[in-house]
Amino acid sequence: MDDDTLLLTMLFDFFGDLLTDKQREYYDLHYNEDLSLSEIAEKAGITRQGVFDVITRAEESLKEMEQKTGVVRRWRETRKGLERAEIVARELLTLTGPDGASAALARELVLTLEKINSEL
Amino acid sequence: MDDDTLLLTMLFDFFGDLLTDKQREYYDLHYNEDLSLSEIAEKAGITRQGVFDVITRAEESLKEMEQKTGVVRRWRETRKGLERAEIVARELLTLTGPDGASAALARELVLTLEKINSEL
Numbered sequence: 001m002d003d004d005t006l007l008l009t010m011l012f013d014f015f016g017d018l019l020t021d022k023q024r025e026y027y028d029l030h031y032n033e034d035l036s037l038s039e040i041a042e043k044a045g046i047t048r049q050g051v052f053d054v055i056t057r058a059e060e061s062l063k064e065m066e067q068k069t070g071v072v073r074r075w076r077e078t079r080k081g082l083e084r085a086e087i088v089a090r091e092l093l094t095l096t097g098p099d100g101a102s103a104a105l106a107r108e109l110v111l112t113l114e115k116i117n118s119e120l
Numbered sequence: 121m122d123d124d125t126l127l128l129t130m131l132f133d134f135f136g137d138l139l140t141d142k143q144r145e146y147y148d149l150h151y152n153e154d155l156s157l158s159e160i161a162e163k164a165g166i167t168r169q170g171v172f173d174v175i176t177r178a179e180e181s182l183k184e185m186e187q188k189t190g191v192v193r194r195w196r197e198t199r200k201g202l203e204r205a206e207i208v209a210r211e212l213l214t215l216t217g218p219d220g221a222s223a224a225l226a227r228e229l230v231l232t233l234e235k236i237n238s239e240l
Binding site: 012014015017065068069071072077078081082084085089090091092093096101102103105106108109112113115116 | 135136137138139160187188189194197198201202204205208209211212215216221222226228229232233235236239240
């Protein structure tokens with residue numbers, strides 16, 4: 001996935017429900033269900049150009065929402081820091097060994113960070 | 121701040137720029153600049169009821185955006201986990217003392233989590 005596609009995927013995940021029903025439907029069919037513009041056009045009974053326009057408008061909306069809220073940018077920065085934190089916590093747990101108070105805290109940290117990262 | 125006000129404050133922070141200019145302006149004057157509805161009405165040259173309607177619509181929009189995206193809910197959960205992680209990392213640093221490999225890792229963890237939490 002190139003950077004722009006990845007950004008759009010995250011944006012759709014965050015803001016997809018703020019699009020119009022038609023934008024969300026065509027966007028989803030094209031990018032998530034991998035249907036071609038012509039296939040969507042046939043299903044929907046409109047022109048290929050019509051489908052293209054709806055999807056293009058959806059992409060513009062998603063990018064505009066990101067420009068105004070910065071949600072994905074903030075989320076990505078947090079995620080980068082958290083992935084690093086999880087690695088460090090694991091190294092720490094290796095150093096403490098399995099027993100004792102430090103090990104218990106290190107294990108709690110690993111589990112907490114793992115949980116947060118899996119939900120991000 | 122009660123729960124609803126806190127939620128609206130976070131929503132305005134995330135989604136304020138997705139409101140209309142007028143919604144954003146009146147909302148900001150009322151909740152952030154602490155102007156009364158009558159004061160805003162006088163400045164804007166409309167009725168108090170008109171201001172009330174715009175702000176009510178802004179609140180509904182913000183809550184609808186949250187209902188559709190869950191951004192604030194996800195953010196809050198992440199934040200709660202991260203605050204706990206920072207506390208655990210600090211306890212760990214107390215146990216490791218200032219020197220050695222474990223201490224270096226624990227210190228990196230504290231700094232990383234501190235940075236993430238201050239930016240959330």
